[in-house]
Each structure stands twice: as C-alpha cells, then as structure tokens.
Amino acid sequence: MDKKEPRAHRHHHLDRQIEEVVHDPYQARAKPREPSACPKCGIVFHQGRWQRLSRPAGAHEHLCPACHRTQDRYPAGYVTLSGRIATANRAELMRLVRNEETKENSDHALHRIMGIEDHPDKIVITTTDVHLPRRIGEAVRRAYRGDLDIKYSPDEYTVRVNWSS
Secondary structure (H helix, E strand, O other), X not given: OOOOOOHHHHOXXXXXXXXXXXXXXXXXXXXXXXXXXXXXXXXXXXXXXXXXXXXXXXXXXXXXXXXXXXXXOOOOEEEEEEOHHHHHOHHHHHHHHHHHHHHHHHHOOOOOEEEEXXXXXXXXXXXXOOOHHHHHHHHHHHHHOOEEEEEEOOOOOOEEEEEEO
C-alpha cells in the first residue's frame, strides 16, 4: 500500500451492499415557483416546503403532492384496524385516528387521510404518505394494546399497517 495514498482510500469496504432508494413518484422533480398555492386544499409552497399559511397575493397555482395523490386515488399508506375492539368501539377509535392525523398534519401539511372504508369486520384507512399510518397504528396499540404489524414495500413507496385486537 502506498503511504502517499490518502488514509480514507486505504480501507475498502467491499462487503457493503448498495441499497436502491425508492422514491415517492408524487414528489416533485422540481420545486414549484414561490409562492404557490394548491387550488384544491389551499396550502402554500413557501421557503421550499408546503405549509399551512394564508394564501399570498399573486400566488401561482400548483397542485400539491397530497391532492395529486388523492385525485389519482393512489395511496402511499394503508391502515387496517380489525378485531373485537375495532368493531365495538368504532366512534372512539375514529376520534383517536383523527386526532393523530391532526397532530401530524400540523407539522406536515402533506400528511393526511385520503379515505376511510368502514367494513363490518374492519376499518381501512388510506393516507397520502408513509409516516401517518405508522403514527396511527402505534397510537391505537398504545390505547388498546393488540397486535401491530408494519410492512414497508421494498419496491414502491407504500406502507401497510395492520392492527388487530
């Protein structure tokens, strides 16, 4: 080994695998012009991110990624709540779910619930991102115990959260 070679170049880590990064197909490739506002939900793109602000005068119209995803009916997250508690305490469970959405949405305007399907034996919630489902699942587990299973898809930008009592 040549002593003139930089120290960082002397050690090669050949055992490391390079992981492919899965990107959100709804994340914009380029930033919208500032300021921009979503014509559907009214959030504003300001200082490099989507925020809950009052619409500035002269704002450009640009559909936000969450509204785009909702329009296309292409969820990033799925939460399935099933079991005895899910069927017996639906109203209380839904208040907990909506409270978690409100908390998450206050800091992250793009993280929201797209839809809620009420079935006789389960509730299926779809979301615009992969973070809110985990938050909902963990809040339900803290409140009601039960079994929580979280699976991130290795080849696409989705998560499936299943909770059962």
